[in-house]
Amino acid sequence: MLLIAGTVPIPDLPLTIGKVSLNHAFLEIEGHRIPCTQGTAAMISAAAVTTNYLGIDPPQALLAGDTGKGKGSHELYEYLIKNIAEICPQTLALHYCLPDIGLMRRLCEAVTQYAQRPVMIADAASMYAAKAAYKAQEFDIFTPDASEMAFLADPEATHPAYIARHLFNTEASDIPELIKAAYINKGSAKHLLIKGALDYIVRDGEILETVSQPDVPQLEAIGGTGDTITGMVAAFMDAELEPHEACIIAAKANRAAGQYASTTPATSVRQVIEHLPHIFKENLCQWSGVCYIEGGKQ
Amino acid sequence: MPLFKRKQPSFEGGGLVLFMDVGEAMRAEKVLKKAGYTIRLVAPPPELRKGCDLAVEINLVEQPGIERLLNEKDAPYVQVAPSKLGTAEILEIVKVTDFGDWVMVKAANMKLSFEKKTGLIVNTSGGGCPDIPYLHAEMIGKKLDEAPRPKDVGFTLCALMLDRALDEAITIWQGEN
Numbered sequence: 001m002l003l004i005a006g007t008v009p010i011p012d013l014p015l016t017i018g019k020v021s022l023n024h025a026f027l028e029i030e031g032h033r034i035p036c037t038q039g040t041a042a043m044i045s046a047a048a049v050t051t052n053y054l055g056i057d058p059p060q061a062l063l064a065g066d067t068g069k070g071k072g073s074h075e076l077y078e079y080l081i082k083n084i085a086e087i088c089p090q091t092l093a094l095h096y097c098l099p100d101i102g103l104m105r106r107l108c109e110a111v112t113q114y115a116q117r118p119v120m121i122a123d124a125a126s127m128y129a130a131k132a133a134y135k136a137q138e139f140d141i142f143t144p145d146a147s148e149m150a151f152l153a154d155p156e157a158t159h160p161a162y163i164a165r166h167l168f169n170t171e172a173s174d175i176p177e178l179i180k181a182a183y184i185n186k187g188s189a190k191h192l193l194i195k196g197a198l199d200y201i202v203r204d205g206e207i208l209e210t211v212s213q214p215d216v217p218q219l220e221a222i223g224g225t226g227d228t229i230t231g232m233v234a235a236f237m238d239a240e241l242e243p244h245e246a247c248i249i250a251a252k253a254n255r256a257a258g259q260y261a262s263t264t265p266a267t268s269v270r271q272v273i274e275h276l277p278h279i280f281k282e283n284l285c286q287w288s289g290v291c292y293i294e295g296g297k298q
Numbered sequence: 299m300p301l302f303k304r305k306q307p308s309f310e311g312g313g314l315v316l317f318m319d320v321g322e323a324m325r326a327e328k329v330l331k332k333a334g335y336t337i338r339l340v341a342p343p344p345e346l347r348k349g350c351d352l353a354v355e356i357n358l359v360e361q362p363g364i365e366r367l368l369n370e371k372d373a374p375y376v377q378v379a380p381s382k383l384g385t386a387e388i389l390e391i392v393k394v395t396d397f398g399d400w401v402m403v404k405a406a407n408m409k410l411s412f413e414k415k416t417g418l419i420v421n422t423s424g425g426g427c428p429d430i431p432y433l434h435a436e437m438i439g440k441k442l443d444e445a446p447r448p449k450d451v452g453f454t455l456c457a458l459m460l461d462r463a464l465d466e467a468i469t470i471w472q473g474e475n
Contacts, residue, residue: 007428008431009428009429009431009432009434009435035435037431037434037435038422038423038430038431038434039430039431039434040431041431066428067428067429067432067453068363068427068428068429068432068452068453068454068457069334069363069453070336070357070360070428070453071334072428073428074336095426096426096427096428096430096431097426097427097428098357098359098360098427098428098454099357099359099426099427100357101310101311101312101357102309102310105310123426124425124426124427125359125425125426125427125428125456126426127426128359128426132312133310145407145424147404147406147407147424148407151407154386156380156382156384156385156386157385157386158312158358158359158380158382158385159312159358159359159455159456160389160406160407160455160459161388161389161406161407161455161456161458161459162358162380162385162386162387162388162389162455163386163389163406164386165386165387165389165391168389168391168406169391217395217397218397220395220402220409220423221395221397221400221402221409221411221420221421221423222421222423223421223422223423223424223431223434224423225423226423226424264397264399264400264420265397265400265402265411265420265421266400266411266413266420266421267421
């Protein structure tokens with residue numbers, strides 16, 4: 001089972017856990033309707049589209065309303081710490097939240113005490129918290145963009161706003177140096193999918209593959225198109241692909257959906273997600289080497 | 299095997315609010331606790347001390363919301379600083395990408411895109427703090443100079459970086475019109 005945990009910008013949404021379903025522009029969970037926009041909602045939407053295409057169980061989501069004050073984030077992490085063994089996810093993907101070093105430490109301790117360790121994925125502020133808490137190495141996959149990669153490479157920074165100027169100024173060609181630094185500083189998960197003009201797929205500090213085509217630079221401007229990549233990675237991991245395969249396919253699919261949607265900087269993430277089933281149908285068999293019939297495994 | 303395990307602090311925030319005197323620190327603690335922030339009084343390292351040997355440890359990510367609250371409540375402080383020595387200064391620089399009809403401005407992990415002709419904000423992206431999806435919904439479709447300021451309604455460093463991007467976007471747009 002894939003569990004995605006994160007906050008959504010609905011102040012009065014209580015802590016909610018359940019299966020999610022997609023209904024046009026909304027996610028539905030336990031009677032709540034959540035708009036598919038930037039953040040955890042975009043991630044869950046992409047994961048749900050992917051699991052639906054693969055014919056596997058839809059993701060479960062653990063959500064809390066939070067617009068920045070942190071109450072929902074704290075409730076969400078406290079719930080996970082207390083209940084992770086009982087929930088028993090095969091894949092745990094942590095996303096938007098108010099990063100809290102102490103809570104991240106406690107969650108990682110709770111996971112290590114649980115016999116069936118899940119595949120651990122972090123993006124957004126959950127990734128910031130994991131790095132700041134020196135727990136990055138307990139994660140299987142991080143999905144940073146270039147500036148977040150500079151943050152992972154800076155041993156002192158606890159948030160990307162405080163990264164060293166020379167690291168922020170690095171060019172795309174300097175990403176391999178940031179990868180090395182992040183691994184040396186123990187600021188990286190085992191695998192990285194670094195999103196950018198050139199996507200890097202990395203395992204234990206070694207660049208396994210890069211993805212550059214199709215080139216759709218406008219995707220960087222669209223809020224949520226990094227979240228969709230992480231959602232697809234989580235879904236593919238739950239379908240038991242190898243981490244590097246999940247990352248490569250997600251990177252390719254996101255670019256292809258962006259191209260298919262004829263994106264501009266004014267495009268919404270929902271318009272990109274809508275094209276994923278078509279992209280999977282056209283390419284997944286070739287990209288993965290494993291062919292699926294839509295709605296069920298072959 | 300040691301008989302006693304060193305107890306880890308219950309809260310590690312990564313940021314310090316520094317003061318000139320103890321009274322200011324006590325007042326700030328009261329204001330922040332009343333607002334629901336998780337904080338604690340600590341002794342700042344000598345390198346960061348600003349006249350008072352008491353500081354308030356905060357979650358550094360919450361710096362913008364905490365500074366706004368202290369200012370609103372007339373609770374004086376000297377500055378907020380990362381508690382780890384060697385941490386860089388907060389990023390002031392931005393990067394700009396021209397997409398033809400649109401411009402994207404990037405500050406740290408945050409990006410804001412606007413239409414050149416109208417000055418309408420068409421997208422925000424990046425970040426990972428909980429106020430960012432809220433600001434995304436609040437800002438898109440509004441003109442640069444009419445949109446809510448992330449530093450006024452957001453709470454986190456992600457919001458502060460989005461505000462930097464907005465500042466630069468306004469400068470670029472006003473320069474072109």
